[in-house]
Amino acid sequence: MITNERRFSTVSIIVTLLVVTFAPVVGRGAGGQERDPMWIAPADAARRTNPLANQPSAEAGGEKLFKQRCATCHGDDGRGSEKGPNLATADVLAQTDGALFWKISGGNTRGGMPSFSFLPEPQRWQLVLRLRELQPRSEAVTVGDRFADPPVRTARSPTR
Amino acid sequence: MPILRLLVCCSAAVLITAVPARAQERPYFVTYDHYLEEPGNLEIAVANTIGLPKHGDRGYSAPWLELEYGITGWWTVELYLESVTTRRDGSAFAGWRWENRFRPLKGEHRINPVLYVEYENINEASRIQKEIVGSGPLSIEPIAELRREHAHELEGKLILSSAVRGWNVSENVIFEKNLSAEEGVELGYSVGVSRSLGGLASGTTCYFCRENFVMGAEAYGGLGSTSERGLSDTRHFVAPVVGWHLTGRSTLKASIGFGLTEASDRYLVRVGWAYEFPVRGGR
Numbered sequence: 001m002i003t004n005e006r007r008f009s010t011v012s013i014i015v016t017l018l019v020v021t022f023a024p025v026v027g028r029g030a031g032g033q034e035r036d037p038m039w040i041a042p043a044d045a046a047r048r049t050n051p052l053a054n055q056p057s058a059e060a061g062g063e064k065l066f067k068q069r070c071a072t073c074h075g076d077d078g079r080g081s082e083k084g085p086n087l088a089t090a091d092v093l094a095q096t097d098g099a100l101f102w103k104i105s106g107g108n109t110r111g112g113m114p115s116f117s118f119l120p121e122p123q124r125w126q127l128v129l130r131l132r133e134l135q136p137r138s139e140a141v142t143v144g145d146r147f148a149d150p151p152v153r154t155a156r157s158p159t160r
Numbered sequence: 161m162p163i164l165r166l167l168v169c170c171s172a173a174v175l176i177t178a179v180p181a182r183a184q185e186r187p188y189f190v191t192y193d194h195y196l197e198e199p200g201n202l203e204i205a206v207a208n209t210i211g212l213p214k215h216g217d218r219g220y221s222a223p224w225l226e227l228e229y230g231i232t233g234w235w236t237v238e239l240y241l242e243s244v245t246t247r248r249d250g251s252a253f254a255g256w257r258w259e260n261r262f263r264p265l266k267g268e269h270r271i272n273p274v275l276y277v278e279y280e281n282i283n284e285a286s287r288i289q290k291e292i293v294g295s296g297p298l299s300i301e302p303i304a305e306l307r308r309e310h311a312h313e314l315e316g317k318l319i320l321s322s323a324v325r326g327w328n329v330s331e332n333v334i335f336e337k338n339l340s341a342e343e344g345v346e347l348g349y350s351v352g353v354s355r356s357l358g359g360l361a362s363g364t365t366c367y368f369c370r371e372n373f374v375m376g377a378e379a380y381g382g383l384g385s386t387s388e389r390g391l392s393d394t395r396h397f398v399a400p401v402v403g404w405h406l407t408g409r410s411t412l413k414a415s416i417g418f419g420l421t422e423a424s425d426r427y428l429v430r431v432g433w434a435y436e437f438p439v440r441g442g443r
Contacts, residue, residue, distance in 0.1 A: 039267075052360075060363020068408050072198070072438050083200055083438070105323075106268030109233035112199045115268050117323035122360045123371070 255282030
């Protein structure tokens with residue numbers, strides 16, 4: 001029994017050391033600034049429209065949720081950090097509300113994006129509202145023009 | 161015990177200097193869902209299981225410290241340090257557990273599987289009951305004797321979890337093998353359902369608003385072992401659970417488990433507090 005215990009203790013220590021040594025290395029490869037080009041919302045999910053699109057009162061809640069759930073990785077202004085990519089870019093903002101909602105809900109474990117399906121559905125739509133706020137006014141027209149096909153279904157007019 | 165004290169002090173120091181991140185602590189104590197720790201985030205949790213047995217047996221309190229770290233989006237590790245104390249029987253360090261959870265699928269599915277592997281270096285005084293497997297009631301021998309009986313155990317779980325119309329529904333199947341003894345594989349289960357009480361998030365900071373609360377219930381118990389077929393003398397509990405997101409960083413949760421069989425304790429009262437923050441990257 002004593003021999004067995006010593007053997008297990010040794011194994012435990014070795015395994016722990018391995019994890020402590022390699023975890024940061026493995027972790028560095030996850031998330032970060034890179035995007036997963038294969039992470040595309042299905043067509044039916046992308047077609048969904050934001051039920052809160054005409055409820056400006058919901059925007060403040062979206063702001064709060066963004067700070068709580070997203071800012072750690074994407075920054076308070078959504079422009080990214082070493083943990084998560086910039087969200088205020090044309091390719092992100094050209095996506096439909098439905099596509100953004102689908103990505104927030106399901107996440108992408110390979111890319112380091114957590115799943116937020118534990119949030120009530122209205123709160124995930126509030127986050128989509130907040131993402132739309134990231135769009136700079138001057139860029140809005142450009143984005144709308146560049147991604148005219150397929151049509152951009154946003155909570156707000158892209159020319160706002 | 162000095163190790164525990166040191167860890168608690170270090171944890172307190174880290175908490176004071178940490179930057180915000182929203183805790184996504186599940187309300188369950190036993191059941192696991194498919195939400196892993198965010199990559200680069202560390203969650204420190206302290207919790208306690210208070211057991212109130214039947215037949216006038218000694219009650220016990222089993223506090224534990226839990227460190228959970230998200231290595232990647234699909235891999236989370238946890239380290240547990242546990243202890244136990246009884247009313248007239250003193251206290252003891254009950255051992256440690258090292259847990260890994262892997263989420264093999266990339267996105268959200270109707271049913272989301274998670275694979276769980278845990279190594280436990282504990283003694284027979286362990287009472288936290290993070291899972292219940294096998295059969296038979298807890299031993300009522302003195303703590304001093306129980307702590308001398310060490311066990312090296314390997315535990316596996318298949319976690320299946322779904323998000324259904326605002327509800328989380330999770331089922332866990334548990335397999336545990338005591339590597340220190342010639343016995344079969346012990347089996348157990350846990351199931352849980354929960355949901356957030358909130359709908360739309362308010363734009364202001366609030367403590368008691370519905371969006372900060374998650375409520376649900378879980379049921380867990382042993383299913384015998386491969387060497388002892390049958391469910392006789394197994395322990396089963398059903399427990400309502402509640403989670404309260406106190407701040408952006410911390411969650412308080414509690415549950416009262418009601419023993420359903422003769423071998424079960426009458427009640428298992430559990431309270432836990434978790435604090436999550438990024439330690440790598442982010443801002």
